[in-house]
Amino acid sequence: MTGIATPLTRLLGIDRPVLLAGMAGGPTTPELVAAVSRAGGLGVFGVAGMQPDAVEAVVRAAVDMSGGAPVGVNVLISPEVPRGGADPARMDAVLSGLRGQMGLPHPPPPAPEPASPRELVEAGLAAGASVVATGLGDPSPIEGIAHAAGAMLIAMASTVGDAVRMVESGADAVVAQGAEAGGHRSNIEVPADAPVPLVGTLALVRQVVGAVEVPVVAAGGIMDGSGVAAALALGASGVQMGTAFLVTNEAGVPRGWRERLRDASDDETIITRSLSGRPARGLPNSVTRALDVPGALGWPRQNAATADIRRAAMAADDPEHMALWAGQAASLAGPDRPAGQVMDELMDEALTTMRRLGHMAPR
Ligand SMILES: Cc1cc2nc3c(=O)[nH]c(=O)nc-3n(C[C@H](O)[C@H](O)[C@H](O)COP(=O)(O)O)c2cc1C
Known part of the structure; x- marks a missing residue:
């Protein structure tokens, strides 16, 4: 297997500096996680919103299929984010209308009490995960259990200051999440109503590399081997990719979402709080x-209030009512293909790009 050795690959014991973003809500499946790990990267399961027994089952399945390669588990950690003008009665009326269009009951059947990030991480570790990854906020609440189990802790940050704080909280590596990234922004503090800072991947990665001593993983808008080479050129030790893996055969992503990704234009994604109460990048619908x-409500109430709608839309392949999380480079996703093939393409293209750059004649 052709790989590229970096401080990150040495830290995690993998051959290729590519992390599958844990993508909660369906995209990460045991098959996808195992395929990325078997192909020399790190497959990570996004388990936010699940119950611990389900986490244990899916992570165990991924570990069983990974052929002994490491597997990670990803949780979202965030305090409540309030929202000015939140009006539960008004939001209930909007949700009622949406459920009516979709033929869903209103109110929805009661959902089980959400599990804490700590309970989810414990379930993932019990099932054999050896890396714990976090998004959104400060990983302190799960640092102790991750390290006590001998697992590596990788935390995602969207500003230099937050990256420094992640390391102070015990992260063994940080993901620098640029503004291009699909999904939720990983700012520890989210102002109630003002926009969150949006620092592009190029600007963020270079500055985080200068600010922390641990390996830095670049994320946001990386879709192919050129992006991997660019991230390494900036001093990153690897990449974390989400959107690119949404079109793999193993991803739990319905056809309608895949088509919206391929048809997306560069300026089409939006940052919205409408689905969860925290800012996240996706396609409008x-x-x-x-x-x-x-x-609209804040986090996590808005997230809980829309969960049944998002889940039903995924099951019905109804892209108008899903959370169509996507990064700004979504149109580069390419055709559906196996994740192992994507991993091979990433390495071939990255090495070709690096050789091409190495042959550029100085003058
Ligand atoms: C569909 C989707 C779901 C995501 N879910 C999570 C998640 O559950 N946990 C997390 O830490 N990050 C999540 N992310 C963000 C990724 O970790 C990462 O920052 C992002 O995918 C990188 O940008 P890219 O999508 O352009 O590759 C998600 C991203 C996408 C596209």
Whole structure:
């Protein structure tokens, strides 16, 4: 297997400096996680929103299929994020309308009490995960259990200051999440109503590399081997990719979402709080337009309030009511293909790019 050795690959005991972003809500499956790990990267399961027994089952399945390669588990850690003007009655009326269009009951059947990040991490570790990854906020609440189990801790940050704080909280590596990234922004402090800072991947990675001593992983808009080579050129030790893996055969992503990714234009994604109460990047659709109204709730209440709609839309392949998380380079996703093939392409293209750059004649 052709690989590239970096401080990150040595830290994690992998051959290729590529992390599958844990993508909660369906995209990461045991098959996808295992395929990336078997192909020399690190497969990571996004388990936010799941119950511990389900986490144990899916992580165990991924570990069993990974052929002894390491597997990671990803949780989201965030304090409550309030929202000015939150109006539960008004939001309930909007949600009722959406459920009516989709033929869903209103109110939805009661959901089980959400598990804490700590309970989810414990379940993942019990099932054999050897890396714990976090998104959104400060990983302190799970640092102790990760390290006590001998697992590596990788925390994601979207500013230099937050990256420094992640390391102070015990992260063994940090993911520098640029503004291009699909999914939720990883700012520890989210102002109630003002926009969050958006620092591009190029600017963020270079500055995080200068600010921390641990390996830095670049994320946001990286879709191919040129992106991997660019990240390494900036001093990153590897990449974390989400959107590119959404079109793999093993991803739990319905056809309608895949098609929206391939058809997306560079300026089409939006940062919205409408689906979860925290800012996240994705493609606009009927549900973001309907929910982006005064009265919307903060995190995690808005996330819980929309969960049944997002879940039903995934099951029905209804892209107008899903959370279509996507990065700004989504249109580069390419055709559906096995994750192992994507991993091979990434390494071949990265090495070709690096050789090409090495042959550029100085003058
Ligand atoms: C569909 C989707 C779901 C995501 N879910 C999570 C998640 O559960 N936990 C997390 O830490 N990051 C999550 N992310 C963000 C990724 O960790 C990463 O920052 C992002 O995918 C990088 O940008 P890219 O999508 O352009 O590759 C998600 C991203 C996408 C696209």
